[in-house]
Amino acid sequence: QVQLVESGGGVVQPGVSLRLSCAASGFTFSNYGMHWVRQAPGKGLEWVAFIRYDGSNKYYADSVKGRFTISRDNSKNTLYLQMNSLRAEDTAVYYCAKDATDLVAAATGFDYWGQGTLVTVSS
Amino acid sequence: SYELTQPPSVSVSPGQTARITCSAAALPKQYAYWYQQKPGQAPVLVIYKDSERPSGIPERFSGSSSGTTVTLTISGVQAEDEADYYCQSADSSGTVVFGGGTKLTVL
Numbered sequence: 001q002v003q004l005v006e007s008g009g010g011v012v013q014p015g016v017s018l019r020l021s022c023a024a025s026g027f028t029f030s031n032y033g034m035h036w037v038r039q040a041p042g043k044g045l046e047w048v049a050f051i052r053y054d055g056s057n058k059y060y061a062d063s064v065k066g067r068f069t070i071s072r073d074n075s076k077n078t079l080y081l082q083m084n085s086l087r088a089e090d091t092a093v094y095y096c097a098k099d100a101t102d103l104v105a106a107a108t109g110f111d112y113w114g115q116g117t118l119v120t121v122s123s
Numbered sequence: 124s125y126e127l128t129q130p131p132s133v134s135v136s137p138g139q140t141a142r143i144t145c146s147a148a149a150l151p152k153q154y155a156y157w158y159q160q161k162p163g164q165a166p167v168l169v170i171y172k173d174s175e176r177p178s179g180i181p182e183r184f185s186g187s188s189s190g191t192t193v194t195l196t197i198s199g200v201q202a203e204d205e206a207d208y209y210c211q212s213a214d215s216s217g218t219v220v221f222g223g224g225t226k227l228t229v230l
Contacts, residue, residue, distance in 0.1 A: 035219065044221060045166065045209050045211075045221045045224070047211075047218070047219035047220065047221060050218075050219060057217070060218075095165060095166075100171055105217075106213060107213040107217060108153075108154065108156075108213060109154070109156030109171050109211060109212075109213070110156065110158070110166075110168060110211070111168050111171065111177065112168075113165040113166055113167070114165065115165050116165055
């Protein structure tokens with residue numbers, strides 16, 4: 001069965017960096033685009049970034065563009081999110097999610113989600 | 124930019140039908156997806172490509188599309204359906220948009 005397990009969250013001060021990881025299993029990781037989605041406490045879902053199945057295209061929400069970088073290692077079935085210059089407004093649960101459609105260049109929807117990892121940015 | 128608008132809340136009694144709409148403000152949308160999220164849990168896909176139901180999702184969940192509005196319908200609502208529901212689509216530039224979410228209350 002599909003499993004997505006996020007790690008790397010924690011409490012950090014504003015301005016520092018953090019890298020999240022998502023270990024995937026139960027499907028052919030290299031055939032699917034992957035996403036990061038976040039949810040601030042008590043708020044709705046916010047899409048953060050998408051990476052194409054082969055890593056050749058990446059897309060970002062305006063709120064994180066220039067600060068966050070999505071990447072993947074298909075040999076390790078792992079997705080990453082490098083977060084730099086963190087701000088208080090980046091505080092959220094970060095979910096890794098699998099795109100619903102294989103071998104496509106653009107995002108569609110999400111058919112599986114991890115349980116999330118909490119990132120708290122506070123001084 | 125692309126926006127999806129949902130009602131903040133919908134309330135129904137058990138056994139009734141709940142309808143949650145999701146409207147695109149501008150250009151015709153691409154396919155819509157719907158997610159159910161219960162407190163403290165990750166979202167779960169309940170409808171994809173406007174009207175398709177994933178395996179394991181009860182038949183009382185259905186989706187439809189008309190113009191730039193999609194609708195999630197839950198027929199014969201049960202207490203366990205109380206949750207937040209989010210619509211989502213992707214625009215032609217490759218970015219993804221969520222609606223603001225609708226809290227479904229089962230009275």
